[in-house]
Amino acid sequence: MNWETFSGRYKARDGINCQWRIARRPVGNVRPEDFEWTEEPIPVPKDGEVLLETMYLGLAPVMRMYMMGTDRTGDEHQRVGDVIRGRGVARVIESKNPDLPVGEIVQGAIGWQTYRVSSMTPAEKFFRVTTPDLPYSLAAGALGMNGLSAFAGFFICGEPKRGDVTVISGAAGGVGTMVVQMARIAGSRTIVGIAGGAEKCRFIKDLGCDEAIDYKSESVPQRLKELCPEGIDFYFDNVGGEILTACLENLAMNARIVLCGSISEYTRETPFGLTNYTRLRAVEGKMAGFFVYNHLHRWEEFTGQMADWIRAGKIKPVQDIVEGFESMPAALSRLFEGKNVGVQCCRVRPEPVRRKLFD
Amino acid sequence: MNWETFSGRYKARDGINCQWRIARRPVGNVRPEDFEWTEEPIPVPKDGEVLLETMYLGLAPVMRMYMMGTDRTGDEHQRVGDVIRGRGVARVIESKNPDLPVGEIVQGAIGWQTYRVSSMTPAEKFFRVTTPDLPYSLAAGALGMNGLSAFAGFFICGEPKRGDVTVISGAAGGVGTMVVQMARIAGSRTIVGIAGGAEKCRFIKDLGCDEAIDYKSESVPQRLKELCPEGIDFYFDNVGGEILTACLENLAMNARIVLCGSISEYTRETPFGLTNYTRLRAVEGKMAGFFVYNHLHRWEEFTGQMADWIRAGKIKPVQDIVEGFESMPAALSRLFEGKNVGVQCCRVRPEPVRRKLFD
Numbered sequence A, B: 001m002n003w004e005t006f007s008g009r010y011k012a013r014d015g016i017n018c019q020w021r022i023a024r025r026p027v028g029n030v031r032p033e034d035f036e037w038t039e040e041p042i043p044v045p046k047d048g049e050v051l052l053e054t055m056y057l058g059l060a061p062v063m064r065m066y067m068m069g070t071d072r073t074g075d076e077h078q079r080v081g082d083v084i085r086g087r088g089v090a091r092v093i094e095s096k097n098p099d100l101p102v103g104e105i106v107q108g109a110i111g112w113q114t115y116r117v118s119s120m121t122p123a124e125k126f127f128r129v130t131t132p133d134l135p136y137s138l139a140a141g142a143l144g145m146n147g148l149s150a151f152a153g154f155f156i157c158g159e160p161k162r163g164d165v166t167v168i169s170g171a172a173g174g175v176g177t178m179v180v181q182m183a184r185i186a187g188s189r190t191i192v193g194i195a196g197g198a199e200k201c202r203f204i205k206d207l208g209c210d211e212a213i214d215y216k217s218e219s220v221p222q223r224l225k226e227l228c229p230e231g232i233d234f235y236f237d238n239v240g241g242e243i244l245t246a247c248l249e250n251l252a253m254n255a256r257i258v259l260c261g262s263i264s265e266y267t268r269e270t271p272f273g274l275t276n277y278t279r280l281r282a283v284e285g286k287m288a289g290f291f292v293y294n295h296l297h298r299w300e301e302f303t304g305q306m307a308d309w310i311r312a313g314k315i316k317p318v319q320d321i322v323e324g325f326e327s328m329p330a331a332l333s334r335l336f337e338g339k340n341v342g343v344q345c346c347r348v349r350p351e352p353v354r355r356k357l358f359d
Helices: A003-008 A062-068 A136-140 A145-157 A174-185 A198-207 A220-227 A241-248 A292-311 A325-337 B003-008 B062-068 B136-140 B145-157 B174-185 B198-207 B220-227 B241-248 B292-311 B325-337
Strands: A017-022 A035-040 A050-058 A088-095 A105-108 A115-118 A165-168 A190-195 A211-214 A232-237 A251-259 A286-289 A319-323 A343-347 B017-022 B035-040 B050-058 B088-095 B105-108 B115-118 B165-168 B190-195 B211-214 B232-237 B251-259 B286-289 B319-323 B343-347
Touching: A003 A325, A017 A325, A050 A136, A050 A325, A062 A325, A088 A136, A105 A136, A136 A319, A136 A343, A145 A174, A145 A251, A145 A292, A165 A174, A174 A190, A174 A198, A174 A232, A174 A343, A190 A198, A190 A220, A198 A211, A211 A220, A220 A241, A232 A241, A241 A251, A319 A325, A325 A343, B003 B325, B017 B325, B050 B136, B050 B325, B062 B325, B088 B136, B105 B136, B136 B319, B136 B343, B145 B174, B145 B251, B145 B292, B165 B174, B174 B190, B174 B198, B174 B232, B174 B343, B190 B198, B190 B220, B198 B211, B211 B220, B220 B241, B232 B241, B241 B251, B319 B325, B325 B343
Parallel strands: A165 A190, A165 A232, A190 A211, A232 A251, A251 A286, A319 A343, B165 B190, B165 B232, B190 B211, B232 B251, B251 B286, B319 B343
Antiparallel strands: A017 A035, A050 A088, A050 A115, A050 A343, A088 A105, A286 B286, B017 B035, B050 B088, B050 B115, B050 B343, B088 B105
16 A cells, blocks of 8 residues: 555544554564554643644654664653654644643654643643744744754764864755754865765755765765765764765764664665774774763753854754655655655645744 | 795895785785795995884884875875885984984884885984984884874774873774873773784783683673673774674764774775774764874874883883894784784894993
């Protein structure tokens, strides 16, 4: 069954809480059979709680791991039958919490459902959306965990330096499109983006890459040698696997590697083994990992800075929005097929009319 | 042919320059057939040069890579027929260099031979031995490149913190025995050494390890969990392979890994692949490599500090000395068999009588 047929079977509607649940553990990329659609009455908020109506849901590779019960987020693993975890943007439509009146926009761990009751405690990692002048969809992207991933990974974990030769894989993806622009802000001398296909390569060059490598049609090791003759100073890794291997072979002295994601590895049958990690030795290199939720304490600094960059045009948020809650499973699949450009998200309901619309 | 029979065939003697050369590229651990013994007239120093008489030669795993022509030191690869590269301690026995009178002791890239002429230029990476109160053999160990590896790896690359739970593999080896004692100096809370065999484990506990894991008879992953219930803060890696994998599985937040050596990987037929390097992500971990020759500019700081520690008894140099230049190939083999305790070196000639002997 293809995704279109599958999505077409269902229709979310107001007045009922539609949900996507884990039907079975995925093997390889997700398939329609891995998802179950359920409908429940809208939950009723208790004192202190609010009822949220989902506007946008973001998609991220970690969600496949939630479905497999293999994520390393530290939260309890999900079981077959659970509503799939995920973050998004929602509007308060009923409030028993004086701090959050009806109409307020929030972002947080809504899950794959069209309504949710929340007590808005810190454990639920909800945040109020404080940028009414910007599209709310951004809270499921540049002003959400995707943005914080790029910000914390690049600026905090990565220690970028002016004049760096910076290479970014998954450069056309949700985090990659932001890191490309952050490298420009940080004063990289040369920015090389790696992406799949000529269209994506053109796109990332428009976005700020000096050079682009199409890993589907070019030899990445060969092109890295040509484009970075003095070696790579900074590599932001969104993909792992052979591309990480190729970058390790071509490092400059004191190179830094940031491990953000390894999407090329997630759906393999046999785990990928990195054979040349010892290349860090000859160049005094560092490979550092980070996890976005370890950086939540910098939320206000991050959102303030990111919103300023967006307003100043220094960061153009790139979003790949699918329409309709029915399309969530198909949207997740797109990530592993490398189809998305920018942050993959799903519009569950249109944005409400606001004082001033983003132009 | 065993090593004893092989070594017994040859006899170094004064008045002739005896050499060990590459007879063929080693496959797996080195074998007698990989080495060729040659004899040449003693070379004659020109103006500005000195003639050196070899006293000690150090052994290091990189020498097998020299023999294979696969080292990443940046120097030209060695060919079959070349005198094998290596560092050691020598005495000036003839001088056409007014700065280096006869009797002076130096350390440097002598190669596997009993005499050498040197211009003592920086390119040859020779240093004068400035610690006449300490055994000269130490210049082929704690006060040589082994010591600088431990010092640069642990203190410069590794950023140790007081209170760290520190794990050291190859803890009974040349670098490991020093790092164990450096971890004590740096104020580690718990020091866990990993070594092969009960005897080595006892030895490293005497040297300063709070706990020891015998990788030959115990499950390293299991023991690490038991001994480091809050995770590893600092892992000094001398071995790579499965032990690095096990440490990655058991990291504490903000853990640091220093990549010094990967002796468990060098002689494998299929290269080792590190499947869980992404564990660095959840803990904001860092894996950093270093190469000892990148730190030569700190030579004086290092030798001054190390000599002070040795004199104060804070670092007890551990040396595993084989007798006779004939035994060099066998001594190299010991490294890959895990037989050495401390720095493996070879006494080519006895130390000269000095003003004050080390007690």
